[in-house]
Amino acid sequence: MTMPASQGQKLPLVIVTYREIYAWIARLDKNEEAMFEKYSAVVRLSEADMKAIGVNRGAKVKLSNEVGSVVVRAQLDSKCPKGFAFMPMSRIPNQLTSYQPGKLPNFKWIEVSAEAVLEDVPKPAVP
């Protein structure tokens, strides 16, 4: 696998969460986890930020801050402003959220640093 020039760089981003109806539907699906993964484990990025991190659509991105870290798939959002990213509200972004007394939790302003994750290469079969 060739590594894009910018891969490995950490990019500061602000994540804003939004509602996603498909997470509800996943609750009743036999294949709940896979469906949840498909619709909720995603981050929608602007084209410029995707380039800056060095990922393509569908590639894995690691988002981390002092609270925790998650690995999700990148999706292109052509209308997303540079420096921001959107994520469906679920237990996934909640791994990154925090709360300051007297304020609301930062569900709609999560400061993270984003970096590309090399795809899991399947282990060679034991001869």
Next chain:
Amino acid sequence: MASTATTVCTACSCLCDDIGLQLEDDIIRRVENACRKGSSSLYGARFEQRRSRHLVEGREVGADEAIDRAAAELSRARRPLIFGLDNSSLEAQGAGIELARRLRCVIDDTSSFCQGNLVGQILSGALPSCTLPEVKTSDLILYWGANPHHSHPRHLSKFTIYAHPDYTELGAVRRVTLAAVEVRESETSSVCHRVFRILPRADRDLISAIGKGMAGQETSADGKRVVDLFRKAKFTVIFAGLGLTYSLDNDYLPFIEMVKQLSSWGRVAVIPMVGHYNMRGFNQSLHKAAGHVNKVSFADGVSSGDQFSFLEQVRNRSFDCLMVIGSDPFASLPKSVSSALEGIPRIVIDPYQSATSEGSTVVIGSAVTGVEAAGTAVRMDGAEVKLLPPLAPSRPGDEEILRRVMEKVSR
């Protein structure tokens, strides 16, 4: 035996009352008119793998034993806390508030980090509001920080633009305008006549730009366009979503000022896009009982304040027993907050298994309100809707459980 029924959907605070069902021996076979969220919540009631059973320390028990243990835990606790009730009927909320008063404890719900403050402003008269049927007489519908197609899917077709008598697909004259203020390109903005896209947390700037525009001062291009839209409207309805609440960080003063100014041009009404189907009901019940919409402590008469918000209580570990009714704070709160809940005895009353019910001291499986248990709920506009449960209850309802706990609590 096959039969048909009409029910009220309790998947969101639209409380759609035109849901047609085909039933066969207490099993739903077909759901008509409900959106995907609604139909999944109706079918979900008979999805046994997801329903919760009565448990005491992980051991399956009868309802009586679970209720006895819950009452014993609450009696033993010095500072219990009651949280939730947004997915319960008004009757159950009344019982919950009564229990909190008897236990002299803190009671709060998700509205303290959701739309509670906005509902409070409406109940106190600081913000004008109207009912959803009245929206049909408006000429400007503005969604601010909301994407109803994902949170309240039938909102547009049942209550707002498409339900509007002046809305037509034939002819070129537009008598009612649909507009949105939002940060991302959403499904709702894709069908709006006018869209104002702003940066996250720029709502306050837009509000001040509108204020300037209304005062005749120089303002931003977006501010000018919004002012032009408002100027033409005789009756504006603003649906305020969580995007606005979080951007303003619950400080509605600039928004209230803007609405006040706008009211001099024509009628303006604000309706909160409440998430849980009876969150506004909880706010109204508590407002009636204690004069505050949430964050109430009955420890010393009635007091309310930020120190009684669930988040603050958890952060400071200010309680020694937590009763959660129909809510899942473990999944919906920041992890740093929910991890502080570890080690505190929990009593969970919920129809479904959740991250919160897992590892709880007591779990009481309850009937799904609106599907199995009757009651009344309050729609996002404040109208009371009588629920019509189509299925026979498989477990006791929230109200019954809370009343039975109350009987056994010694305080």
Next chain:
Amino acid sequence: MPKKDKMQPLQLYRYLPRSNCKKCGVPSCLAFAFGLISREKKPEDCPDMLKDEYRPSLDLLKEYFGEGAQVEKTGLLIDKDKCTGCGDCVIACQKCQGTIMFGTGTILPRDVPDVYKIVDGIVDVKHWESCKRCADRPEMCRVCEERCPTGALELVK
């Protein structure tokens, strides 16, 4: 809102052999592209597409068109995974059941049962005969597709 990534006939044409060999039964490759969109043809109906050199194009078209798409009599294709059951199409369709008499501005209402119904949270065509596309003098109305917020409705004819 029409499907965002909807391919137009000329875009599809670029993936085809463009030889106008007529082996597929239609007069040209562009006509075949129209046939693909209306789901009357499948990518593998073109014998040249089965050749190795067109393999990437064939795979792409197969993925784009998917398997077993059921086109309604009105030429409508419903993406059941995307539909949220919001019912916007139901009401928008109701509101366009009329004919404008241009010049006079009068609207002649059509007294017909609803085309759509939401069943189990997903849109379903209940009375296709009410659709203006199926009238004696068909009117190529696209209101439902245009009002669908998720792009779940696609009119392929």
